[in-house]
Amino acid sequence: MVRFENVGMRYGLGPEILRDISFTLDAGSFHLLTGPSGAGKTSLLKLIYLAERPCRGAISMFGRDIATTPRDELPALRRRIGVVFQEFRLLDHLTVFDNVSLPRRVMGESEGHYRAEVEELLSWVGLGNRLNAKPATLSGGEKQRVAIARAVVAKPELLLADEPTGNVDPEIGGRIMRLFIELNKLGTCVMIATHDTRIMERVPASRIYRLAEGKLTVAKAHEFMAEAKRA
Amino acid sequence: MSRSSGLMPAESASGATLHTIVAVMSFLACLALGFVLTLGRLASEWTEGLSGSVTVQLLPSAQISADDQVKEALRLVKNWPGVFSARALSRADAEKMLEPWLGQGNVLQDLPVPQLIEVTLQPGPVELEGLGRALSDGVPGAHLDDHQRWNAELAAFATSSEAVGWSVLLLITAATLAIVIFATQAGLQAHREIVEVVHMIGARDVFIANEFQRHFLWLGVRGGIIGLVLAAVTLVGSSFLMDSREAPVGAQYLPQFVSSPLHYTWLLLVPVMMGLIAMWTARFTVLRVLGRMP
Ligand SMILES: Nc1ncnc2c1ncn2[C@@H]1O[C@H](COP(=O)(O)OP(=O)(O)O)[C@@H](O)[C@H]1O
Ligand SMILES: [Mg+2]
Numbered sequence: 001m002v003r004f005e006n007v008g009m010r011y012g013l014g015p016e017i018l019r020d021i022s023f024t025l026d027a028g029s030f031h032l033l034t035g036p037s038g039a040g041k042t043s044l045l046k047l048i049y050l051a052e053r054p055c056r057g058a059i060s061m062f063g064r065d066i067a068t069t070p071r072d073e074l075p076a077l078r079r080r081i082g083v084v085f086q087e088f089r090l091l092d093h094l095t096v097f098d099n100v101s102l103p104r105r106v107m108g109e110s111e112g113h114y115r116a117e118v119e120e121l122l123s124w125v126g127l128g129n130r131l132n133a134k135p136a137t138l139s140g141g142e143k144q145r146v147a148i149a150r151a152v153v154a155k156p157e158l159l160l161a162d163e164p165t166g167n168v169d170p171e172i173g174g175r176i177m178r179l180f181i182e183l184n185k186l187g188t189c190v191m192i193a194t195h196d197t198r199i200m201e202r203v204p205a206s207r208i209y210r211l212a213e214g215k216l217t218v219a220k221a222h223e224f225m226a227e228a229k230r231a
Numbered sequence: 232m233s234r235s236s237g238l239m240p241a242e243s244a245s246g247a248t249l250h251t252i253v254a255v256m257s258f259l260a261c262l263a264l265g266f267v268l269t270l271g272r273l274a275s276e277w278t279e280g281l282s283g284s285v286t287v288q289l290l291p292s293a294q295i296s297a298d299d300q301v302k303e304a305l306r307l308v309k310n311w312p313g314v315f316s317a318r319a320l321s322r323a324d325a326e327k328m329l330e331p332w333l334g335q336g337n338v339l340q341d342l343p344v345p346q347l348i349e350v351t352l353q354p355g356p357v358e359l360e361g362l363g364r365a366l367s368d369g370v371p372g373a374h375l376d377d378h379q380r381w382n383a384e385l386a387a388f389a390t391s392s393e394a395v396g397w398s399v400l401l402l403i404t405a406a407t408l409a410i411v412i413f414a415t416q417a418g419l420q421a422h423r424e425i426v427e428v429v430h431m432i433g434a435r436d437v438f439i440a441n442e443f444q445r446h447f448l449w450l451g452v453r454g455g456i457i458g459l460v461l462a463a464v465t466l467v468g469s470s471f472l473m474d475s476r477e478a479p480v481g482a483q484y485l486p487q488f489v490s491s492p493l494h495y496t497w498l499l500l501v502p503v504m505m506g507l508i509a510m511w512t513a514r515f516t517v518l519r520v521l522g523r524m525p
């Protein structure tokens with residue numbers, strides 16, 4: 001569902017921070033994107049969720065070549081992607097419920113249509129009693145779960161999470177990972193950017209990608225493991 | 232939230248600033264508009280010579296006694312078509328009128344002050360030239376002062392003031408446009424995060440633009456109404472002051488600001504314009520910001 005071919009990216013006139021990136025993400029697969037801080041993990045995710053454009057190479061999303069897709073057809077593609085941003089990016093003036101409902105509202109659904117679903121989702125992530133709280137009153141872990149709930153509320157085919165365990169203690173980090181695994185089992189393709197090595201042992205990653213110096217490589221040890229399993 | 236409250240924060244610092252700026256600009260625009268409309272009305276009234284009153288001067292004459300002169304003149308004037316009323320000013324009235332120039336005292340007793348008749352006209356055209364001729368022919372020493380020269384000068388003054396007023400109004404409109412556009416853009420800058428997040432969540436540009444333009448339309452209209460109310464209080468207050476007894480001599484002859492319902496309708500347009508300016512600026516700016524995003 002996602003295909004990158006020799007993609008390069010730079011910010012403005014700066015140096016190319018991603019070079020010759022090629023990979024594919026298949027429906028229902030689970031991926032980790034690792035690499036040191038500043039390697040370009042966030043930038044690569046931005047390319048996938050269509051917030052940045054590549055300076056060269058070809059990106060195809062859900063079978064559409066991004067370069068030739070008219071701008072007004074991109075929102076429809078974005079709605080098939082859920083994103084947990086590194087800094088959450090919750091809207092401070094909206095309640096937890098309204099933040100989480102946002103993707104459904106943007107699709108033009110009425111509140112009566114999604115209210116029960118959003119409430120159910122929020123109690124599933126343990127925030128059933130914080131529906132009307134504003135983000136400013138939440139702890140880091142609670143914000144994280146609101147951000148995740150917003151990312152999955154529209155049942156995306158592809159879920160991208162940027163350092164989702166970066167700001168929480170290992171206990172909550174483990175619960176969040178179990179949540180992603182659960183969603184993956186239900187058919188969502190998941191890609192998690194992280195430099196948290198503890199995560200890597202916990203997840204059934206189809207592939208572990210490693211970004212360093214602008215290049216993407218498939219982590220060798222895990223490919224070994226995967227091949228061993230397949231054999 | 233509920234759908235009706237929209238994506239935008241109900242109140243914010245930038246919103247308060249924009250409110251204030253729009254209110255001040257709309258206050259100035261209303262005052263300028265009130266000024267221009269009043270001058271426009273005066274200019275046309277004065278040009279048509281409908282000032283509503285004329286004066287008959289009676290100079291002492293050897294051919295007729297002072298009392299007969301007044302009686303004759305009053306009779307002639309009162310029967311003239313279009314005259315509403317005529318009243319001979321008493322000596323006390325004359326002294327009171329001249330007091331600012333001559334001071335209190337018995338000066339007038341020794342002076343041959345002309346006797347005056349104040350004539351109030353009915354609205355509509357009145358044959359003043361004929362009345363003037365009839366008076367000079369029929370009553371020795373009588374002379375009609377129809378304020379013609381005075382009117383012509385006033386009309387010229389009003390017309391040129393009106394032109395100045397329009398230029399002021401034009402300048403205020405241009406400044407208002409610039410300031411409201413600037414303030415709206417500053418307000419949007421504060422909401423950039425909303426634009427970006429909602430965009431990345433998959434909102435269409437028009438969805439975002441509609442949310443913003445609705446927010447800024449009401450912001451502009453609310454600010455505009457505050458300015459309009461302040462301006463109305465000022466205009467009505469100034470008319471009231473002029474009518475009151477403490478007003479300076481002659482102030483009652485100054486025009487009242489904004490007299491007809493039509494004028495109020497024009498003033499009501501000011502908040503509407505403010506709202507529309509803020510709305511279109513918001514829409515244009517949001518669409519431009521979004522256009523730079525992939
Ligand atoms: N908006 C931006 N403008 C310019 N440079 C950026 C921007 N965002 C990130 N960078 C640069 O791109 C590089 C990769 O950053 P990022 O993708 O955030 O890495 P990571 O998520 O792996 O820490 C860094 O050198 C960073 O300074
Ligand atoms: Mg990052």
